[in-house]
Amino acid sequence: MGRHSGSVKQKLRKGLWSPEEDEKLVKYITRFGVGCWSSVPQHAGLQRCGKSCRLRWINYLRPDLKRGTFSQQEENIILDLHQVLGNRWAQIAAQLPGRTDNEIKNFWNSCLKKKLMKQGIDPNTHKPITGGNAYVNDKNVEFMDKESGYYPSSSSSMPVAVELERAFDINNGGLMLSSSMENGSIRDTLLSKSVCDPLLLAEYHSGIDLTGYNSNLLAQYHQTNYGTTSLPSLDHQNPEFSDHSGSKMTTSSLLINEGRESSSTTNSSNMNTGFQSMTFEGEMFQLNDVNVKSEQGCVGQWQHHMHDVQLNNASDVNIYPMGSLPGEYPDVFHQI
DNA sequence: AAAAACTGCAACCGCCAGATA
DNA sequence: CTATCTGGCGGTTGCAGTTTT
Structure with missing residues (x-):
């Protein structure tokens, strides 16, 4: 196999890297860039295997490393x-x-x-x-x-x-x-x-x-x-809502007040629960499944299956992304 | 003060998948 | 198609420094 391959049987150094070795590796990579690691030791004058050089560079010598404690x-x-x-x-x-x-x-x-x-x-x-x-x-x-x-x-x-x-x-x-x-x-x-x-x-x-x-x-x-930083707009998302019989909701927009229990469609009290449910017209809705698909990097579709609920007219209900509050992010989801 | 135990982290090992001969 | 090479990954080890006994 490829591991430890190579015809050079000369003894390779192991263990901690010395400052001199670091300097040689940095000099070489700085000048020639990262390429074939197996040839790096020879060209850089190091008694290390290519794998060791690669690891040293990636984990320690790379200039873009942040280091320090994690925030x-x-x-x-x-x-x-x-x-x-x-x-x-x-x-x-x-x-x-x-x-x-x-x-x-x-x-x-x-x-x-x-x-x-x-x-x-x-x-x-x-x-x-x-x-x-x-x-x-x-x-x-x-x-x-x-x-x-x-x-x-x-x-x-x-x-x-x-x-x-x-x-x-x-x-x-x-x-x-x-x-x-x-x-x-x-x-x-x-x-x-x-x-x-x-x-x-x-x-x-x-x-x-x-x-x-x-x-x-x-x-x-x-x-x-x-390969792009151009991010999708929430407005382009098309969630589908259906009851468990599979029929589509007829709402123009439906609120799932993410992460909070709502006592009404416009009031998001009871913040302590942190689950995804809501009360609408006296009825409790809950999410039993969340299906998040990603299409070209965006959430293309959310599917929320409701249980024991027939929602016929909830045009005044909105959907908010997790973490947001009603009013902060209105109408980002639209019924399809 | 010395030994033991603990901690953090750099480096190694073996496996794997993809590329290439 | 097979064998080999290479880079990448996750698990593990070993060591130096620190803390505890």
């Missing part, structure tokens, strides 16, 4: 993305400019993992470790890090998957976090969809930028994945 925002992004992507460090690193997969992996293993466990959250599943169910209302505080403000009860920066998970576990009008997997993990749910845009979800939800699609982070994501 709270970076930490939140890692947590959100890990929840969706799992240990796909390279993919996570792609969303964090100046950070390497190795750095993020180390940060996760040495810090975030422990932090989550301290909060009673299983770092693998991102679900509460404690047995049985835990009510979210008020009591969810015990799973939060009050100091860092992560998982606040207002849900404004709660990881999207947690929030969505909550949406799946509604019981007798009370919201529950379930430690069982009977409803499937959010990760499974999202990954089972045709295309998923996790960063979009994370950012969309987090309230980093209420205009959602315009942040640099997302622009970079789209540049990386779709």
